[in-house]
Amino acid sequence: MSQANIVIFNDTHGWHSEQLVDALSKLNITAQLTDLADCTIDLDHPTGLIIPGFEQQLPDAAMVRGIAPGTLEQITLRMDVLHTLAELNVPVFNSASAIEHTVDKARTSLRLHLAGIPTPKTWACENINLARNIAQRQFSQQKELVVKPLFGCQGKGIEKINSLDQLDQLNVVGDAFYMQEYIIPFEPEHWQDWRLMVIDGHVCAAMSRRSQHWITNFAQGAECFSTPVTDEMEQLAIAATDAVQADYAGVDLIRTQDGSYTVLEVNSVPAWKGLYQATGINTADYLAKALATRIASSKRRQCHVK
Numbered sequence: 001m002s003q004a005n006i007v008i009f010n011d012t013h014g015w016h017s018e019q020l021v022d023a024l025s026k027l028n029i030t031a032q033l034t035d036l037a038d039c040t041i042d043l044d045h046p047t048g049l050i051i052p053g054f055e056q057q058l059p060d061a062a063m064v065r066g067i068a069p070g071t072l073e074q075i076t077l078r079m080d081v082l083h084t085l086a087e088l089n090v091p092v093f094n095s096a097s098a099i100e101h102t103v104d105k106a107r108t109s110l111r112l113h114l115a116g117i118p119t120p121k122t123w124a125c126e127n128i129n130l131a132r133n134i135a136q137r138q139f140s141q142q143k144e145l146v147v148k149p150l151f152g153c154q155g156k157g158i159e160k161i162n163s164l165d166q167l168d169q170l171n172v173v174g175d176a177f178y179m180q181e182y183i184i185p186f187e188p189e190h191w192q193d194w195r196l197m198v199i200d201g202h203v204c205a206a207m208s209r210r211s212q213h214w215i216t217n218f219a220q221g222a223e224c225f226s227t228p229v230t231d232e233m234e235q236l237a238i239a240a241t242d243a244v245q246a247d248y249a250g251v252d253l254i255r256t257q258d259g260s261y262t263v264l265e266v267n268s269v270p271a272w273k274g275l276y277q278a279t280g281i282n283t284a285d286y287l288a289k290a291l292a293t294r295i296a297s298s299k300r301r302q303c304h305v306k
């Protein structure tokens with residue numbers, strides 16, 4: 001392929017960007033590192049977008065590795081850039097839609113549910129009385145609930161509750177109640193979940209995370225192990241990635257008491273350092289190949305149109 005030049009967006013570039021730059025360079029693709037917050041929408045410009053490093057020509061593809069927290073207005077402007085790049089036929093990994101489908105846990109739950117993919121029973125609402133009624137029904141059946149911040153990550157701010165008093169005492173982020181049935185682990189007191197990295201419809205690496213505590217995020221001290229995956233796990237992870245329309249995703253599975261797996265989370269901007277350390281497989285190589293393939297097919301399409 002002739003030289004291609006892509007943009008990698010993040011607010012702070014580190015190990016993941018470096019890995020990508022290395023993997024891309026082996027495929028004759030250069031990458032400019034910038035931040036979505038440094039882009040300008042400018043209708044004096046033919047494309048309407050000014051991306052640092054791409055003032056004269058659009059990037060051949062865009063990779064989103066991070067979006068800094070911001071006001072609703074700032075995030076809206078950043079998503080405008082990603083949506084517009086896609087409308088200009090620039091491959092965007094992952095697209096604005098995929099990011100929107102996964103950054104908000106309620107949206108992910110809905111997409112999984114509507115695609116018929118197993119995921120824990122979930123309720124979300126903003127009215128405390130509705131939330132209390134839902135919770136009371138679960139507690140009266142001896143079920144525990146997990147309450148999570150709608151935009152949470154790395155296991156932060158997650159609580160397990162079994163009484164209305166506990167619910168009333170929670171400081172629920174943004175007054176949005178996102179509540180999920182607690183999945184009792186397949187092996188009692190053996191808390192673990194599985195992270196599968198899906199790229200372009202294939203699982204490229206997988207690990208299990210085990211912990212002394214029911215929250216099994218790496219950031220919360222869980223240990224990561226390389227793990228084989230069954231067909232069931234693989235198919236679930238691929239279907240979950242499709243359900244949120246992501247080109248690649250880190251999919252978290254958990255095993256229920258009956259032995260089947262259910263999808264806990266789909267991450268459209270997944271980290272892969274822990275996965276690399278556990279498996280020796282570098283997701284960056286797979287991502288670079290997937291991007292190269294996408295760039296080649298989008299260039300072919302453009303030639304066709306001309």
Ligand SMILES: Nc1ncnc2c1ncn2[C@@H]1O[C@H](COP(=O)(O)OP(=O)(O)O)[C@@H](O)[C@H]1O
Binds near residue numbers: 264
């Ligand atoms: N419904 C649940 N049942 C049992 N454990 C859960 C449930 N939801 C979350 N957990 C535990 O908490 C961790 C973090 O939850 P997750 O929904 O993935 O949020 P985050 O975005 O913070 O990673 C999971 O990896 C799992 O160990």
Ligand SMILES: [Mg+2]
Binds near residue numbers: 155
């Ligand atoms: Mg998670």
